[in-house]
Amino acid sequence: MHTFPEHLLQGHANFMAGRYMREKDRIRDLASEGQNPSTMIIACCDSRAAPEMIFDSGPGELFVLRNVANLVPTYQPDGGQHGTSAGIEFAVKALAIENIVVMGHGRCGGIKAALAPNQAPLDAGDFIGKWMAMLGELPGQLGKNGLMTQAERQTALERISIRNSLRNLRTFPYIAELEKAGKLLLHGAWFDISTGELWIMDAKSGDFQRPNI
Template identity: 45%
Template sequence: MSNDNEPRAHASAFPERLIEGYQAFLGTRLANEQKRYEELATVGQSPRILLIGCCDSRVSPEVIFDAGPGEIFVLRNVANLVPPYRPNDDYHGTSSALEFAVMGLRVEHVVVLGHAQCGGVKAYAEGEADPYKRPLSPGDFIGGWMRLIAPAAERIGPPTQPLPDYVEKLAKESIKQSLVNLRTFPWVKNLEDRGILHLHGAYFGVATGKLLALDEGHGTFVPIAEEQHAAVTAQPRF
């Protein structure tokens, strides 16, 4: 005989913060966009943008870009990295998501979004600065993954002090490296060369909320909506 209280007991183990968030979703977004969700369930998704972001909980692409359901195809990994094209028997989570977005969904834009105070980039820089630094676990999955930015680190040189400044510089350079790696995928390069697909780099300031976009022609990052950002941040806070 089943216990009537058993389902409720299991539900109570679910994180309370997520329950509260879902309840808010029911009263706001779902109530306002129910038809949109029904449409997405029926006809499927057709986002025009693939955004490759970091797992960092402080940098939510949907929040930063005020995106509704179905608008952005988001791929998140540690330090928003893209590996080079290497078709083999390894596990390729990032590459498979890229393949689906570009070749399956036929997105028109791929954006690599880096951010300030990135823990993954910091871990790489600290490891280079201190050869005695130990990995978080024997598997050192983060260490292996972060070696993808070694070419970017080689371009800017070894870690310098103050280390936080170097980490910010490396984070921006790693965005450029991910764009280089994106172009090693034959179908990405082919579509970009034909003007069908467009690649972008961007950088978000966690503390400031400032968004920078990469000008690949000059190799620099330029501010987006600079005047509006200045006006908002200049307002007094109570």
């Protein structure tokens, strides 16, 4: 007897009857030959922002790390257990990934907590606050409260945080080196969970823009 959620079992049966049946040979090849994705996505845990859905991607395409608010810490080889850094190291060193995309999204709960750190139910927690503190002074530098609306402040910090994560990625020596050698590209993206739109960061200006497609 198990208590495994019925909706997951039904979903898996759909997968088996659908995608798996259609792509069986490719999936089996991926298993025996190993994964070889060209892109890593660092995304948020949010249930509305799954990279595979947003990019309509199939098995083997995206190496995906998901944490709260898609944050990347600076390079800290201090012997601590850095899960995000471990994922980045695996992607770059073991998989020789060519692109890393830091993808934020609208109405992000982690960013919201960073803007209102003393609000229930997370104020008493041990981890979220500390995790979002990775943004350091950034939330406090956002300008006087009441100037931008709450929604504007949030969108602003979501994008500021993506640029911050990209800066932090470049503190990893091998990432800086590979990027300089033209072997690794770093990208920022922001997904609007309401309109479905994808906004891409301009590498030079740091602005987020709708792609011309």
